[in-house]
Structures are given as structure tokens and as C-alpha cells.
Amino acid sequence: MPRLFGTDGVRGLANAELTADLALGLAQAAATVLTQGRSAEARRAAGRRPVAVLARDPRISGEFIAAAVAAGLASSGIDVLDAGVIPTPAAAYLIADIDADFGVMVSASHNPAPDNGIKIFARGGTKLPDVVEDRIEEHLQREKLAPTGAGVGRIRRFADAEDRYAVHLIASLPHRLDGLHVVLDCANGAAAGVSPEVFRLAGAKLTVIGNDPDGLNINDGVGSTHLDKLAAAVVEAGADVGIAHDGDADRCLAVDRDGNIVDGDQIMAIIAIGMAERGVLKDNTLVTTVMSNLGLSIAMEAHGIRTVQTKVGDRYVLEEMNEHEFSLGGEQSGHVIMRDFATTGDGILTGIHLVSEMARTGKTLAELASVMTVFPQTLVNVRGVDHHALHDDAVVASAVADAERELGASGRVLLRPSGTEPMVRVMVEAADQLACDRIAHALADVVRDRLSL
Incomplete structure (x- = not known):
């Protein structure tokens, strides 16, 4: 069972x-x-x-x-x-x-x-x-x-549940958001009431979308998994930044004023550098998962920040953070944990701290995000295979080794069995998108040939 x-x-x-x-x-x-x-x-x-x-x-x-x-x-x-x-x-x-x-x-x-x-x-x-x-x-x-x-x-x-939470979030801010125009997408979810209130209390000028939940429209074409509407709203309003939550608001993704997506890795890079500059990044360490983009660790190294990787899942990020009392960690998906203020990923907390960095530095989101070069990444899900046998197959291991030699220091390969179904996830990063696609699909073919059920 x-x-x-x-x-x-x-x-x-x-x-x-x-x-x-x-x-x-x-x-x-x-x-x-x-x-x-x-x-x-x-x-x-x-x-x-x-x-x-x-x-x-x-x-x-x-x-x-x-x-x-x-x-x-x-x-x-x-x-x-x-x-x-x-x-x-x-x-x-x-x-x-x-x-x-x-x-x-x-x-x-x-x-x-x-x-x-x-x-x-x-x-x-x-x-x-x-x-x-x-x-x-x-x-x-x-x-x-x-x-x-x-x-x-x-x-x-x-x-007074919502009021207690809002007061806590405002108290966490190192810098107010006055003068910045934020478009906020609440995904027709749990953030629809409290997130706009918090951003307004923090001083932001606000335009809100996805804030009319009816019980059936949660995450429906809005929120962090559907960023097109947010990007269009930011450009149309001439806003400085767009912030998107998911249905229960434990995630945060963003778009800059030109509508370009800023993902969880880039958000962590911005917040980590800001915390390091303010002297509040514990041991100058950021905790990420094996799925974080290679560009994140390269950017952190350039700023004197160490990265520690865990398995995929915010619970594993938090376990590592708790064990060593690290203050910042998260996932590419936008689950960002700021341990000084939260015990889990918090999309509203992440959002106000991201915009706070814009206010503190006077830089646009695009300027802040430029600290990290995002390497092309291709993910192929190979279904209907014996995922339990992945790490025991010598032919698959040899194909992975060949791919890693070809990529060298400019890329990486990750094969990960699904925890819930007969599927293997093949992820390849490279400096070139064509090489990324070619190697990922070639490895997927090997996995399919060797492990098909």
C-alpha cells in the first residue's frame, strides 16, 4: 500500500x-x-x-x-x-x-x-x-x-489571526516600500485578503489581480504557475514590479517592469546578497536544492556566499537550515524560507523583502536580478520506467558520465527518480540551449531503453 x-x-x-x-x-x-x-x-x-x-x-x-x-x-x-x-x-x-x-x-x-x-x-x-x-x-x-x-x-x-500575521510581516521589513508601484497576483487564493493589506501597510502603491476567490477559480490562469496575466498587467500599468503567489501563498515569483520572469533562484540571489550586505546572512550561507540553477551557485560564489544543496523539497531545505541555524534557503519554484521570521516558505514575506531590496538599493528588479546568469535548463520526464533501478544501471551511469565530460564545468546533469510514480526526471544545464536539449533528450532515450517496464 x-x-x-x-x-x-x-x-x-x-x-x-x-x-x-x-x-x-x-x-x-x-x-x-x-x-x-x-x-x-x-x-x-x-x-x-x-x-x-x-x-x-x-x-x-x-x-x-x-x-x-x-x-x-x-x-x-x-x-x-x-x-x-x-x-x-x-x-x-x-x-x-x-x-x-x-x-x-x-x-x-x-x-x-x-x-x-x-x-x-x-x-x-x-x-x-x-x-x-x-x-x-x-x-x-x-x-x-x-x-x-x-x-x-x-x-x-x-x-485576530490575519491581523497578528500582518503585524508580524510588517515588523520583519528592513526598509519600507514607499514610492514603488507593485502589481500583486493573489491567485484567487488564500492571500487575497492579507497580502494586499500588507503591501499597502508597507507603503507600496498597489494594483491587485487574482483577488476575487469564488471557491472554484483558485490558481485558474493566475498566480505563480500562470505568470502571463501578471506580466501583461505590470507592463500595462507601468509598474515597477509584479509579485505572484500560489493558492496557499507559500510561494513567490516575480516579474520585472518589462514583464520578464524572475524565478525563485534569482529571488534568493537578490535577498541573499542584500542580507549579506546588511550582515544578517548567517555564516554567509544560502541553502538550495539540487534543482537550483547552476548560475545561482556561481553568482553566490562571486559574492562570497556559500551554497549548500539538499534533496528537492522545502522540508529538506528547512532541515538543513535548522541543523546549522542558517537564515535563508529555498527552491527554484519560489518556496523561500527566511528562518529569522518563518518556519516554512512564505510568499508574502518573500515578496515584501524582495521589493524592499529594490527600495533599499534604488535599483530596478532587472538590475538586481542581473547578478545571476541563468543557465539554459532542460527537464525531460521519462514515464513508464523502473525508477527504482535508476542508480543500479551501468549503461545509464556511463551515459551520464559521458554527458558530464562533454559539459565540463559549464553545465551539469541530474537524473532523479520520482517519489510517487514510475518516472525518471532528466535535467541538464548547459551554456547553450541546443546542447542542453540534445543531451537531455539523448539521456532520456537511454533511460527509456534501459528501464522501460
């Missing part, structure tokens, strides 16, 4: 794969596993119940799934503070801010509206390690907590 938890919680087609029954059971299992520590026991000993924060994005299925989660938690003796529709990083922040025992976010992030997901955060607003997720999954089949009388949890509205 495949593992229920994926790389970012439990996700699937709402009411088909992710049902109300499953949401209820997951909440009950999480309540059992996550309230076994000293803090929860101390609450009970003092006559108080453990507390969980609950939030969701605005997709329509989030209403019944969040209701099922709330029922599962309260029936397990957990007091639920329902924050309503807020970004994922806001939920993570609030868990830490009120010292809750844990929290649940109902969201499928950048996925289309029919999908949904359940993300569970530990005390302090951190993502759960795999071993804890496995324990929750195991407890789905076990007896649940079932208090009665005064032991049953209460469900209350978290009335």
Missing part, C-alpha cells in the same frame, strides 16, 4: 481520494500522536485541553474538509481555533505565536480547485518529520481518543 503522506501532506481529488471520512480520521490520529508530549500533558494536568490552529485556502471543498478536521480534533479533546481562510505560512506562524500544540492547514497549494490537501504542523509551526507522519498514518487504524463531558474540545473563531 502506498504511503498516504506525500512530500507536502496528504493530497488528492476532494471527495474522491480526500474524503470527509479520511479528513476526520487524520485529525483524530494527529490528535493522538501530537498530544503525547509534556506540554499537552501539562495542559491537561492544569485542567486545560490541548489547542490546535485550523486554517484553509478558499477552494470550495475546503469548507467540508475543514469541518471534518475540526470535528475530528474536537471529538479527540482538542480545542480548535479556526482561523478561516489564511495562507499556509500564516497558519504556521500562528501556531508558534500562540504556542499551540499543533495545527492543520487544508490546502492543495498550486493545484487546481478540484484537488485539496491536509498539511499538519507540529508545535512551533514546523512541518512534521517523516517518522511522525508514519505514526499518524498507523494510528488511522487504531482506537481514537474519545473523551466525554468536559473533556470534549471546543471550536472557536481565531478572530
Whole structure:
């Protein structure tokens, strides 16, 4: 049986794969596993119940799934503070801010509206390690907590959730955004309420798109996975910069005033250099993943900044950051973690700090992004192959070695098995796009020939 938890919680087609029954059971299992520590026991000993924060994005299925989660938690003796529709990083922040025992976010992030997901955060607003997720999954089949009388949890509205989060974000800013015109794309998602408020409080002149969620239009042609509308809006408005979130606002991508895309790698480069100049980049180190562009590490080296690479996934970036107390890390997709202010990727936090660098330096976004030369990158997904055998095949290994010799120091090769399906991702970077495409497709052919099922 495949593992229920994926790389970012439990996700699937709402009411088909992710049902109300499953949401209820997951909440009950999480309540059992996550309230076994000293803090929860101390609450009970003092006559108080453990507390969980609950939030969701605005997709329509989030209403019944969040209701099922709330029922599962309260029936397990957990007091639920329902924050309503807020970004994922806001939920993570609030868990830490009120010292809750844990929290649940109902969201499928950048996925289309029919999908949904359940993300569970530990005390302090951190993502759960795999071993804890496995324990929750195991407890789905076990007896649940079932208090009665005064032991049953209460469900209350978290009335000032959005205000607490907004104040926190504004307090993090090293420089206000006065004088800059920002076009903000909220992806018709969880950021539609709080992100415009934060940018305005920070001093930006604002034009907002993708801020009319109806439960069905989340990520639909807008947001960080669909940047065309944002680019056109920036050019039409003559704005200085465009900022895009995804459905739950844990990502940030940008466009410059000419409509050119600035991706997560370039955003990290800009913020890292700014933090280094202000003396707040811990150990002058940036944590990235193996999918980050080669140009990022080259640019960081030129500015005296060390890069440390992890496996793909913001949880692995955060694990590395926590272990060594690094202050900045993230992914090319726009998941940027600023550990001094957040425990997870935060698209609003990233966005205001990116624009803050424009204000601080007086430079355009294009000028700031020019510190990094983006190497051409080709990604080929080879489906229907035995991805488990990838690293054991000598012919594939030989083909990779030949490609690496051809590229030399001007490129790199990465073959990565999918964690969820029989597929291998072939990624090649090179100084020349034609060479990049040729080598990537040649390696994909080798993988297909050798590993086809």
C-alpha cells in the first residue's frame, strides 16, 4: 500500500481520494500522536485541553474538509481555533505565536480547485518529520481518543489571526516600500485578503489581480504557475514590479517592469546578497536544492556566499537550515524560507523583502536580478520506467558520465527518480540551449531503453 503522506501532506481529488471520512480520521490520529508530549500533558494536568490552529485556502471543498478536521480534533479533546481562510505560512506562524500544540492547514497549494490537501504542523509551526507522519498514518487504524463531558474540545473563531500575521510581516521589513508601484497576483487564493493589506501597510502603491476567490477559480490562469496575466498587467500599468503567489501563498515569483520572469533562484540571489550586505546572512550561507540553477551557485560564489544543496523539497531545505541555524534557503519554484521570521516558505514575506531590496538599493528588479546568469535548463520526464533501478544501471551511469565530460564545468546533469510514480526526471544545464536539449533528450532515450517496464 502506498504511503498516504506525500512530500507536502496528504493530497488528492476532494471527495474522491480526500474524503470527509479520511479528513476526520487524520485529525483524530494527529490528535493522538501530537498530544503525547509534556506540554499537552501539562495542559491537561492544569485542567486545560490541548489547542490546535485550523486554517484553509478558499477552494470550495475546503469548507467540508475543514469541518471534518475540526470535528475530528474536537471529538479527540482538542480545542480548535479556526482561523478561516489564511495562507499556509500564516497558519504556521500562528501556531508558534500562540504556542499551540499543533495545527492543520487544508490546502492543495498550486493545484487546481478540484484537488485539496491536509498539511499538519507540529508545535512551533514546523512541518512534521517523516517518522511522525508514519505514526499518524498507523494510528488511522487504531482506537481514537474519545473523551466525554468536559473533556470534549471546543471550536472557536481565531478572530485576530490575519491581523497578528500582518503585524508580524510588517515588523520583519528592513526598509519600507514607499514610492514603488507593485502589481500583486493573489491567485484567487488564500492571500487575497492579507497580502494586499500588507503591501499597502508597507507603503507600496498597489494594483491587485487574482483577488476575487469564488471557491472554484483558485490558481485558474493566475498566480505563480500562470505568470502571463501578471506580466501583461505590470507592463500595462507601468509598474515597477509584479509579485505572484500560489493558492496557499507559500510561494513567490516575480516579474520585472518589462514583464520578464524572475524565478525563485534569482529571488534568493537578490535577498541573499542584500542580507549579506546588511550582515544578517548567517555564516554567509544560502541553502538550495539540487534543482537550483547552476548560475545561482556561481553568482553566490562571486559574492562570497556559500551554497549548500539538499534533496528537492522545502522540508529538506528547512532541515538543513535548522541543523546549522542558517537564515535563508529555498527552491527554484519560489518556496523561500527566511528562518529569522518563518518556519516554512512564505510568499508574502518573500515578496515584501524582495521589493524592499529594490527600495533599499534604488535599483530596478532587472538590475538586481542581473547578478545571476541563468543557465539554459532542460527537464525531460521519462514515464513508464523502473525508477527504482535508476542508480543500479551501468549503461545509464556511463551515459551520464559521458554527458558530464562533454559539459565540463559549464553545465551539469541530474537524473532523479520520482517519489510517487514510475518516472525518471532528466535535467541538464548547459551554456547553450541546443546542447542542453540534445543531451537531455539523448539521456532520456537511454533511460527509456534501459528501464522501460
